[in-house]
Structure formats: C-alpha cells, structure tokens
Amino acid sequence: MAGKRKPKKNPEEWRIGEIRTEDLNASRESNAPNAPALPRATLKLTRTLKVINEMQAAGVIGRYAIGGAVGATFYLEPMPTMDVDVFVAIHPETGSSIITLKPIYDYLTARGYTAVGEALKVEDWLVQFLPPTGALAEEAIARARMVDVEGVPTFVFTAEHLVAVALETGRPKDKARILQFIDAEAVDQKALEEILGRHQMLEKWIRFRQQFLNGS
Amino acid sequence: MNSETSKTFESKRQTRAELRALPFGEKLRILERLREDLIIGLADQRKRGDEPTRDSPSTTAPLLLDLVKETTEHEPRHRAESTSALKEEIESTLADPKRTADLVHALFPNGVPLAPEFFERVNDLHLRLGWNETSNRLAGALLDNTIGQLKAENGETLLAALPRIGSPGFFQTLYYLGFLLRERELRPQFAADWFPSLVKRIGNDSASGGFWKALEAYCEFHPQNAVEVLRCLAATRDEEQILVAACVLGTLRSLNTDSALQRVLAPTELEFSQAATPGPRAVYSRSWIHTAWRGKLEKADFVALTSRISAGTKEERDQGFGIICRVLLSPVISSDCFDIGMAWLQANVSSSLSPASKYSVIEFAAQVRPPGRSDAAALILSAQPVLPEHKGIWQRVEHFLVELLQHDFAAFTDFLVKFARANAANWLKVLKTAREFEWLLSKMRGRDVAGAVGQLLFDETAQCRKLGLFFFDDLDLAAVPKEVLERLDERRLALAFYESQRTSLHAAANARFLIVLIPPIERMNSAMQGEFYNELVLQLKNYPGACREEFLYRLREFPILQKAIAEVDAYFEQLKTASESGLAAMEVAGAPQAAKLHARRFSRTVAKSAEEMSVFIKLFRKVRLLYGKQWSTFHDDSLSDASSLQQFSSSVEMPRMEFIDPEGMNLRRYQASVRIRELGNTTE
Numbered sequence: 001m002a003g004k005r006k007p008k009k010n011p012e013e014w015r016i017g018e019i020r021t022e023d024l025n026a027s028r029e030s031n032a033p034n035a036p037a038l039p040r041a042t043l044k045l046t047r048t049l050k051v052i053n054e055m056q057a058a059g060v061i062g063r064y065a066i067g068g069a070v071g072a073t074f075y076l077e078p079m080p081t082m083d084v085d086v087f088v089a090i091h092p093e094t095g096s097s098i099i100t101l102k103p104i105y106d107y108l109t110a111r112g113y114t115a116v117g118e119a120l121k122v123e124d125w126l127v128q129f130l131p132p133t134g135a136l137a138e139e140a141i142a143r144a145r146m147v148d149v150e151g152v153p154t155f156v157f158t159a160e161h162l163v164a165v166a167l168e169t170g171r172p173k174d175k176a177r178i179l180q181f182i183d184a185e186a187v188d189q190k191a192l193e194e195i196l197g198r199h200q201m202l203e204k205w206i207r208f209r210q211q212f213l214n215g216s
Numbered sequence: 217m218n219s220e221t222s223k224t225f226e227s228k229r230q231t232r233a234e235l236r237a238l239p240f241g242e243k244l245r246i247l248e249r250l251r252e253d254l255i256i257g258l259a260d261q262r263k264r265g266d267e268p269t270r271d272s273p274s275t276t277a278p279l280l281l282d283l284v285k286e287t288t289e290h291e292p293r294h295r296a297e298s299t300s301a302l303k304e305e306i307e308s309t310l311a312d313p314k315r316t317a318d319l320v321h322a323l324f325p326n327g328v329p330l331a332p333e334f335f336e337r338v339n340d341l342h343l344r345l346g347w348n349e350t351s352n353r354l355a356g357a358l359l360d361n362t363i364g365q366l367k368a369e370n371g372e373t374l375l376a377a378l379p380r381i382g383s384p385g386f387f388q389t390l391y392y393l394g395f396l397l398r399e400r401e402l403r404p405q406f407a408a409d410w411f412p413s414l415v416k417r418i419g420n421d422s423a424s425g426g427f428w429k430a431l432e433a434y435c436e437f438h439p440q441n442a443v444e445v446l447r448c449l450a451a452t453r454d455e456e457q458i459l460v461a462a463c464v465l466g467t468l469r470s471l472n473t474d475s476a477l478q479r480v481l482a483p484t485e486l487e488f489s490q491a492a493t494p495g496p497r498a499v500y501s502r503s504w505i506h507t508a509w510r511g512k513l514e515k516a517d518f519v520a521l522t523s524r525i526s527a528g529t530k531e532e533r534d535q536g537f538g539i540i541c542r543v544l545l546s547p548v549i550s551s552d553c554f555d556i557g558m559a560w561l562q563a564n565v566s567s568s569l570s571p572a573s574k575y576s577v578i579e580f581a582a583q584v585r586p587p588g589r590s591d592a593a594a595l596i597l598s599a600q601p602v603l604p605e606h607k608g609i610w611q612r613v614e615h616f617l618v619e620l621l622q623h624d625f626a627a628f629t630d631f632l633v634k635f636a637r638a639n640a641a642n643w644l645k646v647l648k649t650a651r652e653f654e655w656l657l658s659k660m661r662g663r664d665v666a667g668a669v670g671q672l673l674f675d676e677t678a679q680c681r682k683l684g685l686f687f688f689d690d691l692d693l694a695a696v697p698k699e700v701l702e703r704l705d706e707r708r709l710a711l712a713f714y715e716s717q718r719t720s721l722h723a724a725a726n727a728r729f730l731i732v733l734i735p736p737i738e739r740m741n742s743a744m745q746g747e748f749y750n751e752l753v754l755q756l757k758n759y760p761g762a763c764r765e766e767f768l769y770r771l772r773e774f775p776i777l778q779k780a781i782a783e784v785d786a787y788f789e790q791l792k793t794a795s796e797s798g799l800a801a802m803e804v805a806g807a808p809q810a811a812k813l814h815a816r817r818f819s820r821t822v823a824k825s826a827e828e829m830s831v832f833i834k835l836f837r838k839v840r841l842l843y844g845k846q847w848s849t850f851h852d853d854s855l856s857d858a859s860s861l862q863q864f865s866s867s868v869e870m871p872r873m874e875f876i877d878p879e880g881m882n883l884r885r886y887q888a889s890v891r892i893r894e895l896g897n898t899t900e
Contacts, residue, residue, distance in 0.1 A: 042401075042437075042438065043241060043244055043245060043248065044248055044437075045244055045248065069247075070244070070247065073240070073243050073244065073247055074240050074243075075236070076236055077232045077235035077236050077243070078235060078243045078244070078246040078247040078250060079247070079250075080247070080250040080251060081247070081251065082251060147240060149240060149241055149244065150241045184232070184233075184236055186236075
C-alpha cells in the first residue's frame with residue numbers, strides 16, 4: 001500500500017527561517033551609508049556629569065576635573081572601573097581650616113542621592129569626590145582640558161597630569177596605567193618632565209624608568 | 217618570541233589602537249558596558265560562590281560560530297558542549313560591538329529580513345545557547361546591533377514584526393527585549409503604538425513579566441522619551457494603551473528625584489488625572505499600582521487615591537477595587553498604606569460588587585498573611601454570594617481555605633461555618649461539580665473537621681444542612697462531637713433527620729449518619745423514635761450490603777440496630793422463599809429480553825458517567841481489541857513483548873428501593889419536605 005503522500009508545498013510559501021526577497025531588499029536599502037538609525041541610549045555618565053555641573057553652578061564646588069580610569073579612557077582604550085574619580089577644588093568653610101566634603105554630601109543627599117562606602121551614587125554612577133592633596137593635584141585641576149561628552153561639557157586631566165598623579169600615588173595599578181600611557185605614546189615626554197620637575201618628582205620618575213623601562 | 221605569539225601580540229596592539237581612536241563618548245559607552253558586565257559577573261560569582269576567574273576571554277569564538285552555522289543550516293538542536301568556554305566567548309562578544317556585528321552578519325549572511333523570521337532565527341540561536349542570563353544578553357545584543365545597523369524606519373518595521381511571531385517564540389523574545397530597550401530610544405509615536413500592540417499579542421498569557429520589566433527599564437533609561445510616549449497616549453481608550461500608559465506613568469513618577477524630569481512629567485500627569493474621558497483617568501489611577509510596587513507610594517498619595525476612587529463613577533469604583541487590591545499586594549508597601557487600603561476595602565466591599573471586583577478582593581484576601589488574615593476572611597464573607605459560574609473566584613476561595621486549614625485550624629473551622637452560612641447553596645453546586653475543590657477536600661480528609669461539619673448538619677437552614685451532609689459523606693466522617701449533639705433540641709434533630717431522608721447519600725455514609733442520630737433520637741418522643749426505626753429498616757432493605765455492614769459494626773453499642781437487622785433478615789428470608797416458589801418461575805413474554813436490554817443500556821450509562829468523572833480514564837487513550845487477549849506496541853522499528861490483558865473492577869451498591877418502588881421513595885422525600893416545612897423552617 002502506498003504511503004500517505006506529503007502535500008505539495010506551495011512555491012509561494014516558504015519555510016520558517018528562510019528569508020523573503022522583499023525583506024532582504026528592504027534590509028539592503030537600509031544599510032545604505034549615512035542612513036540614520038534609531039537613536040542610541042543616552043550615556044548614563046552624562047546624567048551624572050550634569051549633576052556635577054549643577055553643583056559647580058550652585059557654588060558647592062569650584063573647578064573640577066575627572067581623573068582615574070575614566071579620565072585615562074579619554075587618552076587610552078576603555079578600561080573597566082566601578083566609579084568615577086572627580087577631583088574638586090574645595091575651600092575650607094568660614095571659620096575653619098579643615099577641608100571637608102560635607103557641603104557636597106549635604107547638597108547631593110538633599111536631592112535623594114545616597115552614599116555608598118566612600119562614594120556617592122549620583123544617578124547611575126558611583127562618584128568619588130577627591131579634594132586635592134597637594135600642589136600637583138591643584139595644578140592638574142587648574143590645567144584640566146575641557147571636553148564635550150555627548151553635549152555635556154566637562155573637564156579631564158591632561159595625559160601628563162594623569163601620569164604625574166599616578167606616579168605620585170604609586171599603587172601597582174597606577175604604575176600599570178603609566179606603562180599603558182607610554183606604550184600608547186599618549187604622553188608628551190617633555191611636558192611630563194616639566195611637570196615632574198616643578199613638583200620635585202624627577203628622581204621618582206627616573207627610578208620608575210629604571211625599574212620598568214630598562215632605564216630608557 | 218615565536219611567530220604565533222608575535223602575531224597575537226601585534227593583533228592585540230592593533231585592537232587597542234583602534235579602541236583608543238574611538239570618540240570619547242563611544243569609549244565611555246564601552247566602559248559603561250564593561251562596568252555593567254563586571255557588576256553582573258560579580259553578582260553571578262557571588263551566587264555561585266566561585267573564585268573570580270582570571271582567564272582572559274578568548275579572542276575568537278569558534279563554539280559560538282559553530283552554533284550560528286547550525287542555526288543558519290537548520291540543523292537539529294543538541295545540547296551545547298563546554299558551556300563555560302561558550303559563556304566566555306559570549307562575554308567577549310558582548311564586550312565588543314564589532315564582534316556582535318560580525319555575529320549578526322554570520323547569522324544573516326544574505327541580509328537581515330524585516331519580518332518575524334529575523335526573531336525566529338535569533339530565537340533558534342538563543343535556544344541552542346541554552347536559556348540563561350548570558351544567552352538572553354547575547355540575543356538582546358544581536359537585536360540591538362541589528363537595529364543600530366538599519367535605517368530608522370526599517371528598524372521600526374523589524375520591531376513591528378515582533379507581535380506577528382507565533383508562540384512560544386514571541387514570549388521567548390520578551391526575555392531579551394529589555395536589553396534593546398535599555399540601549400535604544402524609540403520614536404515616541406512608534407513606541408506609543410508598538411508597546412500596546414505587544415500587550416495585545418500577550419493577551420491573557422501570564423508569561424508577560426519580561427515585557428513589563430523591559431518597559432520599566434525603558435522608562436528608567438530614557439525618561440524624557442518615555443514622557444513623550446506618555447503624551448502620545450494622552451487620548452487613550454484601548455485597554456492595551458491604558459495598561460502601557462499606566463506602567464509608564466507609574467514608573468516615571470517613581471524615578472529618583474530628577475527634578476527636571478518631574479517638572480516635565482507634572483503637567484502630563486495632571487492632564488491624565490483631570491481628563492474628561494475615562495481612559496486617561498484610568499491610566500492615572502492604575503499608574504499607582506506600578507508606583508506602589510516600586511516602593512514609592514506615600515501615605516498622602518494613597519489617601520488621595522482612595523478618595524478619588526470613592527468619588528468616581530460606578531465603573532471607576534469597580535476598577536478601583538482591582539487597583540487597591542493590587543497596590544496592597546505590593547511586597548514593599550508600608551504598614552500605614554496597608555492599613556489605609558484595608559480600611560477602605562472593609563468599608564466598601566459588599567455583596568453587590570461586580571464579579572471582577574469580587575475576584576480582585578478575594579484574590580487579594582487569599583494572599584494576605586497573618587496578622588491580617590482575619591480581616592481578609594471578613595472581606596471574603598462580605599463579598600458573598602459568589603455565583604457557581606465564577607470559577608476563578610471559587611479557586612481563590614479554595615486557595616484561601618487551604619491556606620487557613622494548613623496554618624490556623626481553629627480559624628479554618630470558624631470560617632468554614634461562616635462561609636457556608638453566607639453562600640451554602642452556590643458552594644454546594646460548585647462542590648458537586650466534577651474535580652472542583654478536590655484540593656481542599658483532600659486536605660480536609662484526616663483532619664478533625666467533625667465539629668464544623670456537625671454544626672452544618674444541624675443548622676437552621678436547609679442549604680447548610682445539605683452542605684453538612686455532603687461533607688459528612690465525602691470526608692467519610694463517622695461521628696459528630698458529643699457537645700454538638702448535646703446542644704440539639706428536638707426540632708433541629710428532626711430537621712437533620714428529614715434532610716437526610718430527602719438527600720441522596722452513599723450507602724455507608726447514610727448508615728453512619730443514622731448511627732450518629734441514635735443517641736439523641738432516644739431522648740425524643742415515641743412517634744419520632746418509631747419513624748426513625750422505620751428509616752433504619754428501610755435503609756437496610758435499600759442497601760443490604762454497605763448499610764448492613766456499618767450497622768453490624770456498631771451492633772453492640774446500639775440494640776436498636778440488632779432489632780432492625782433481625783426484622784430485615786426475616787424479610788429477606790421470606791423474599792427468598794417467594795422467589796423460589798413456582799409462581800416466580802412464570803415468565804411474561806419478552807420480559808427476559810427487556811431486562812437484558814435494560815441492563816445493557818444501564819451498563820453503558822454507568823460506563824459513560826465513569827469516563828466523564830474519572831481523571832485516570834481521561835489520561836489514557838481507549839483502544840478496543842478486535843480479537844485476541846494479548847497486545848504489544850510497535851515503537852522505533854521494534855515490536856515490544858506481548859502483554860496479557862489484566863482485569864480489575866470496582867463495584868458500587870445501587871439503592872434497591874429506588875428500582876423496586878420509585879414512586880414510594882419519591883413520596884417519602886416529599887413527606888420529608890412537608891415535615892421540614894411544618895417544623896417552621898422558613899429558609900426552604
């Protein structure tokens with residue numbers, strides 16, 4: 001007895017997973033150069049930066065600049081980090097000689113942002129506000145370059161100041177970052193040595209080079 | 217350094233140089249992705265309790281590409297090998313948009329179709345990868361990357377194809393939709409049409425969690441755009457649009473203190489709140505459910521909401537019960553708000569509520585835990601009666617009763633009696649429906665519910681008595697507590713006795729109930745005792761098997777049973793003599809054939825009813841053997857060993873008197889009803 005014959009497939013029909021010509025054509029057209037795509041999500045960091053700029057406008061902080069891994073990302077490839085380091089110029093409160101982050105905490109906690117460890121969670125990012133600990137950091141803030149992050153103006157340490165601050169801090173990860181800057185040739189050696197000279201760090205720099213760069 | 221190492225080193229150097237050359241914004245985007253992966257990765261490790269892995273991800277993805285190839289070539293799915301290596305490949309692909317784009321090209325070598333087939337192919341790959349968080353993220357990244365490559369209107373065309381996918385693929389897509397919605401903004405007008413179309417496609421399916429989470433993520437990541445979507449839905453009337461707009465408004469309202477956003481949102485919220493048409497007003501009211509579930513409902517807001525619902529139209533009040541109940545079910549609601557909501561329900565729940573409102577209230581009440589359970593029980597009682605056809609509500613009632621039975625037995629027995637008095641007739645109808653309340657009845661068996669059932673057996677109302685007899689029969693009860701019997705007056709006792717006469721019970725249950733009545737009947741007048749004795753005799757004639765067996769078991773305790781058995785034994789002896797006489801040997805022409813046909817028809821009716829009622833019979837296919845007494849199965853090209861047929865049977869005793877004297881038995885039931893009426897039972 002003959003087996004049950006399978007019904008003939010209508011040529012107009014097509015299997016799941018096969019692709020229709022008209023859809024392909026539409027897709028090819030869509031890949032034309034300069035075709036605007038659906039807009040991408042806003043960078044979460046821009047919301048954080050907006051809040052910091054508002055703080056500056058309100059006089060809670062003075063000039064500020066981004067350092068650390070986020071600052072280094074401006075010059076190097078992206079590197080993972082959990083927080084953003086913001087160096088801020090803070091002046092002692094009237095009648096006191098102590099520099100404190102209290103005004104920043106007061107301003108942000110009043111707006112619903114919360115402290116997480118040593119940082120504050122501003123919008124989606126953990127922000128560490130760092131007052132300058134010496135002349136080098138003060139200079140780094142003063143000479144920070146202004147950059148535009150998707151329409152939001154902000155300030156980032158120069159590459160040379162990032163290297164100098166990293167050398168001053170001297171943790172293993174800071175040393176690794178210095179090597180990344182040198183490897184990427186992202187630093188103006190002459191400008192760096194001028195900065196290090198101004199802040200009596202040339203000897204430290206020579207030792208670093210001897211240790212990691214074969215004294216070159 | 218050998219040449220291979222040197223090549224790898226050079227390749228890495230080149231990749232780093234390319235990454236350095238990206239615009240700052242683009243680099244920050246990657247950094248944010250790395251940061252999220254880092255957080256998710258750490259959370260995963262914490263869950264597993266593993267040591268952090270220090271291996272760097274492989275630069276190639278051979279396993280992933282193999283799976284993509286299998287997908288494009290429609291090969292059968294099999295379990296993915298080396299899941300940890302595959303996971304590593306996925307992670308490194310996710311970290312690099314260029315590699316994700318390469319994967320899209322590999323998956324669609326002939327171009328991306330702007331049709332459901334795109335999702336079907338991604339879903340196929342998704343299943344090959346295994347259903348987990350990592351594969352969800354990859355499927356989402358593929359969708360996001362594809363949309364990023366398409367022209368805006370074609371991206372929308374592709375997304376518009378999503379509701380046209382068949383199940384279960386559509387619901388699979390919802391699991392990774394959130395990834396796209398976090399990454400990409402949609403044109404507000406498109407989003408205002410697209411989101412409701414997805415809700416419509418979801419329908420009543422409960423697997424909609426992925427969609428609502430994705431929509432909330434969209435509001436969190438693109439709040440300004442979400443406000444625009446909300447404005448597009450300002451004149452909403454469709455249920456799906458209302459649901460979407462309520463979710464968007466409720467989520468946006470709960471976002472953290474972005475004052476700029478709240479300034480933009482406030483006028484839109486006001487517009488919804490004060491709209492002339494019911495649709496936008498419903499959006500406003502329902503949006504508080506989402507706000508509450510996100511833990512941002514304030515006491516003052518909730519008071520305003522309850523006042524608004526109280527002052528609303530009848531339809532709004534009906535919907536209000538659903539809103540208040542959903543708000544109260546929020547796991548993060550404050551105790552203040554809970555008390556406010558509970559007080560509102562206590563003041564407003566009544567028997568006149570619509571079935572939908574009753575469902576909301578009882579569903580909520582069934583989920584309330586102590587110390588609010590007694591209030592919840594009161595709410596259920598206030599919402600009675602519930603009609604038998606509203607099966608969903610009855611399921612919630614059953615859920616509540618089982619919870620109560622398992623956690624607070626005293627409260628259970630108390631509620632059982634109160635609930636029976638509130639809605640006995642409808643409950644009995646539901647209980648008598650096949651497979652309804654099986655869960656509760658199975659839990660009640662073996663528990664000491666005789667006290668509560670006893671109260672129902674001797675209740676003033678006929679429906680409660682019938683319900684009591686149902687429980688007595690179904691739960692195989694054999695006694696009623698002494699304190700219940702001692703409190704009985706003659707009237708209540710007579711009512712229960714006559715109720716049993718006109719109610720159909722199983723033979724053994726009938727016998728056990730009559731035995732329960734013996735001690736109190738012995739305190740009654742002689743007329744009643746005579747009637748009771750006649751009933752014992754009648755039931756012994758009616759059910760000479762089970763009834764006699766039960767009576768024999770308690771013979772020593774009650775001499776009246778011995779007397780009745782002796783009388784009936786004599787009756788059957790006489791009957792035997794009569795049946796053996798020559799007169800009985802005479803046959804009416806056609807009578808044996810008629811009896812045979814009747815028996816066959818009766819057997820068929822019983823078999824059909826058994827099939828309808830039995831869960832087990834429904835599980836198996838019925839196969840009729842044409843000949844032979846053995847059977848075997850043919851499966852995977854082989855014939856199994858022959859099995860013999862097994863015989864098993866069960867039997868049930870039929871009431872004899874119903875066949876011998878149906879008119880007499882009907883008359884007896886009628887007389888029982890007359891007696892009950894005479895006893896002044898006004899609730900007949």
